[in-house]
Amino acid sequence: MAEILVVYHSQTGNTKKLASAVVSGVEETGNAHAVLKHASCVTAQDIKGCDAIVICSPEYFGYMAGAVKDLFDRTYEELKDDAAIYKKPYCVVISAGNDGTFALSHIERICKGYRFKKIQHPIICKGLITEDILTKCVDLGMTIAEGINAGIF
């Protein structure tokens, strides 16, 4: 069964709600398994072993959360030349007060360095977490799971 790694950091719970909604979408398909992990617990092996990775970060000071940056810092050297991560499918979910584009662009820039493959448009949630945005995250999880299983990604 395909395994989708959903990585997040969250202080007040907003990003975790989005990440959990992605997880429910994956699980809802019944043919993929989602693993929800705080960024500080994610290892290079986790990234190598999954079929796709969803990176969920709040925007802090026009950047990704420090824990998400730390994950990249800790794993880049080990993974950068590893064939197992070449074109690894990924997408990004951001929770922000009023922007989110800076965190997104920094994450996407780093993902290019890893040679990951972007498989879906990012979701940026500005302000309160609404039912509408949670539905988008569920749909994202379903789309990723189905696309991986169908070999589209």
Ligand SMILES: Cc1cc2nc3c(=O)[nH]c(=O)nc-3n(C[C@H](O)[C@H](O)[C@H](O)COP(=O)(O)O)c2cc1C
């Ligand atoms: C230290 C800090 C810095 C922040 N910087 C930004 C920012 O640069 N741009 C923005 O749109 N929101 C900013 N925010 C708002 C957060 O992105 C927003 O509240 C987000 O939903 C927090 O997610 P979390 O609950 O998962 O931590 C900041 C919040 C904090 C606590």
